[in-house]
Amino acid sequence: MPKPARQYWLMKSEPDEFSIDDLERVGVEPWSGVRNYQARNFMWKQMRVGDGVFFYHSNADVPGIYGLATVASTPYPDPTQFDAKSDYFDAKSSHEDPRWWLVDVGFERKLSRAISLDELRSHADALDDFVLLRRGTRLSVLPVTAAQWKHILTLEKQRP
Secondary structure (H helix, E strand, O other): OOOOOOOEEEEEEOOOOOOHHHHHHHOEEEOOOOOOHHHHHHHHHHOOOOOEEEEEEOOOOOOEEEEEEEEOOOOEEOHHHHOOOOOOOOOOOOOOOOOOEEOEEEEEEEEEEEEEHHHHHHOOOOOOOOHHHOOOOOOOEEEEOHHHHHHHHHHOOOOO
């Protein structure tokens, strides 16, 4: 059976909570605390070990893509849902029937320069309906097509 094609994702994090520098320091990190069903389903049902990840800083001075990572584990229940002291505790979730799933994300590299949201918007036509650029999209985990992935990586070498 042929190996499935590599998939690509954009995962958002607030840099004061967890940044690309933090991921570089720790190497691999569980992507915990996602409490949106669609974002959860991407991690739980679609992500595979080895998939590519754009590491995006949201709520930053300059929101944008700051690094590359890879999906480093198969999905497993997010332990924060069971921790009553966690901001992400979910009293309706149980070990027998967990609601929230995550994957581990591994550091690949920081980009040589950030690719800002404004710069991505200026390439909207070439990015062909990039989910991040849709009005009202607030998901923290988004799919990226192979063509979008390749185009965005070419932007790193260009002047903004």
